[in-house]
Amino acid sequence: MKKTEAHQRNLDERESSILRALVYDYIITGKAVGSRSFVQKYSFSISPATMRNVMFDLEVMGFLIQPHTSAGRIPTDKGYRFYVDSLLDTYDFTLNEDFVVNEDQIKRELQLDKVFTSITRMLATISQYAGIMLTPRPDFAVVKRVELVPLDVNEILFILVTRTGIVINKKVFISGSVTQDDLYNYSKFLSSELCGFDLREIRDSIFNNLRSVSGMGENKAMALDIAQLALGEHKGPEIFIDGIENLLRIPEMVEETRLNSLLNIIEEKNLLREILEHSMDSPGVQTMIGNEIPEAKVAGCSLVTSSYKIGNRNVGALGVIGPTRMDYEKVVPLVDYTGRVVSDFLTKMSK
Amino acid sequence: MKKTEAHQRNLDERESSILRALVYDYIITGKAVGSRSFVQKYSFSISPATMRNVMFDLEVMGFLIQPHTSAGRIPTDKGYRFYVDSLLDTYDFTLNEDFVVNEDQIKRELQLDKVFTSITRMLATISQYAGIMLTPRPDFAVVKRVELVPLDVNEILFILVTRTGIVINKKVFISGSVTQDDLYNYSKFLSSELCGFDLREIRDSIFNNLRSVSGMGENKAMALDIAQLALGEHKGPEIFIDGIENLLRIPEMVEETRLNSLLNIIEEKNLLREILEHSMDSPGVQTMIGNEIPEAKVAGCSLVTSSYKIGNRNVGALGVIGPTRMDYEKVVPLVDYTGRVVSDFLTKMSK
């Protein structure tokens, strides 16, 4: 049977456990796995020759590959995929690391940014790879309060506080001039009308609804103009990365070719953003292994991500970047758990 | 004469020009410079033998070193230092790169952060090394306006706008409760009293002065409490880094040992902060070559920095990190020029 004609069938019990063990071993050692020592090390009760036969089959099916003739086998992306999937079926979500978000402390921090920074750092530190985080979609941020502050004769600072405690501020330039007392009234008006709605609703319908109310005063129209101007161009969610150093400590990542694909990922944050935005739409943990990462000529990198929620609406995503030879067994629960913690936290904050 | 007893004397004209040319050549080629080809390449009218003698002297004086016997010479840190210093005497501050800060556009951006990000990126892109920037000391930020916004029953958002357009906001927790109208009045009071002073003055004396005014009402005391609480713990300036990828593209930086010292620098931003804060106190461009970087077991890295000003007060610093074998001739004017541009810009903003 030629290796190239990849038969597709389900793996039997023995093949599964061998494949799992092999991927595991490669993740740990980083060296191609050969039949003899492998049988010994994991006390398989078959001979090396049989092991070779099994390995051959697994290679035919596309789970393994030989770096060169007369070398042991290493997993393909498909091999890792099998490993991760069978892992996901069974893994234990409790985590031993002491990994506590001090909520009290965080509540005192206005800058939710700092929370994001520290979550990202935590992901990096615990995983020993690189941590990434996409901040919550501003679209779904629910308004708690609006405030207008005069800056200059025709310059206004528009301040919006969300329920989660994020402060958005934006300069607005107007043609006419308004008094400070005017602004004070505008603020009251906007706060009462916009409070409780999210930014998308506001943009899509609330503004129109308010304007269509008959008998609206000159003043209120002005207030709406300002708010609409400020909320007009909405900047997308931001992306945080931390722990690239960790990746540089992995020998295989520093090799000529790998380094470049790594730099590509990091440099073009937009790619990462798209991936995270996409993974935001699905619940739970997702993994992208090697070539599964779309549109990136990335080799040797994997991505473990999880979306996170406010209430029951997915608003952001976070995860870990590492080599395909990543300690999934540790990283997958970590990312999952972190996603839950962040969801809980943000949900609590927004009440 | 033994090489170890380093004679110290001034270099004569010929020695100087040879040293300069040698450092230059090494910066360009990255290869140890040997007598024969060097004499040819730069058309020195002396023989290779004489060149060897000169080189020997320069080595004795500590400007050069041989990686191994029978190799050419490369500069020591001291060699680079000589090169940079003699460069600084003569270099031309005009820069050919098209390097324009679009002020109009920036003025519309509230987030001065973005300006810092883009300056840092610019430094990295043009130099092809890594760019760094220390944001202006908040201490010297001059208050333009203060605003208090109620967030919750005993939670207030303190907003301070500086003349340069930076917005500082901070949550304050109070024990009693205040009405929205109270806060409106507090805001007016604080704005009028604090406007025009910088944060340090305010902390050091203004607060006390105001309190000592006899017959101060209950209300004003409360307003001052809030402001003092908000300004109590002042976060230091932030540090921006960009272009680490560039450093990873330099082969000699990726070598085992170098990589580590590089990671050390980047990881421990506090070290960088201290260095930049220190360089902030001196005017103009400064260079730190290899071991001159204090307290860092850093080899092979250099730092070119410049302070920048608002008015005539130094408030921050920026610069470039690269290998000791850095294109100083290009980087030094770049950093200098950028420092001036940033100074001009911030000064203009604060008027």
Add this chain to the structure above:
DNA sequence: ATTAGCACTCAGGTATAATGAGTGCTAATA
């Protein structure tokens, strides 16, 4: 003070061989 000449050094490249962990295949076995 400068230079030509010469013996010496040494990193880096190339050729060759030895090593050993691995394979695929075949024939015997349970």
Add this chain to the structure above:
DNA sequence: TATTAGCACTCATTATACCTGAGTGCTAAT
């Protein structure tokens, strides 16, 4: 029919030796 022992073969890696060329320091002549 699935498993295993045996064997010839492969090939990355390592070791060894050798060569080359760009470089040096030193000395004696200019």
